[in-house]
Amino acid sequence: MFEIGYGEDGVIALSGRFDAAQCDKAQGFIDAAGVPHVFDFRGLEYISSAGLGVLLKAHKRLLASGARLRLINVNNHIYDIFRFSGFDKVFDVAR
Amino acid sequence: MTEKPAHSAPGSVTPEPLHQRRTFARSIASLDEIFAFVRALLDARGVGEADAYAIVMTIEELFTNMVKYNAAGSGRIGLEIECGSDAVVCRLTDHDSERFDVTRAPDVDIHQPVEQRRPGGLGIHLVRRMVDALDYDYSGRRSRISFRRTLTGTAAGKENASVGSASGGSDKPGLT
Secondary structure, X not given: OOEEEXXXXXXXXXXXXXXXXXXXXXXXXXXXXXXXXXXEEEEEEEEOHHHHHHHHHHHHHHHOOOOOOEEEOOOHXXXXXXXXXXXXXXOEEOO | OOOOOOOOOXXXXXXXXXXXXXXXXXXXXXXXXXXXXXXXXXXXXXOOHHHHHHHHHHHHHHHHHHHHHOXXXXXXXXXXXXXXXXXXXXXXXXXXXXXXXXXHOOOOOOOOOHHHOOOXXXXXXXXXXXXXXXXXXXXXXXXXXXXXXXXXXXXXXXXXXXXXXXXXXXXXXXXX
């Protein structure tokens, strides 16, 4: 199951599987959160291209303020996906 | 998840391939069911996490493309998985479809400035990097996409295996 919410430190935390069926849920939460710039991937097992699209949209919103989307605690498999998509050079990705 | 031995002991018998097929409703809401079906089969074979990730994601990308670009098609979408000791072969079949050869879709230019990056098209781009072969067949409104992923192994030492294909990926057309 996919979950998105605020962690103990106030950072947006994702967990489970971020697939195409979860994009509306994720987008709704992010839209309501204003312009978030840090996402904690500690509990996230999986992301597909649909999830990448949601992150790209969030990142583009940040560009206007000169900021960059930061993703922390990214697992190795998800990091591979960022590498193959070139998004490791777009987002600030920390493993 | 049961780990598969990295090497078979002398005299051991190679397990028969696991082969299953099912159909799924033409809807993104089918993804949970698809994931459960695929993971059960891969876990039964002891497929490692990197391979499982690549296979599951490839199926998702291809299935969602079928749903998105042929939502008006009738009938369910078939998924067939053959899980051997060294490779997994999957086939997705839509029996009521116009021709759309995903193998000819152009790669995404991942070096574009971010302002020009669009979310679309990434699915097939990523699939090409996770599978060793990607084929398309069309006949009498039946559209079939097949892919093959060589397994990178499931021993504990392969925990850091990449999601990417060990062979470097399937053939990809040039950028348009």
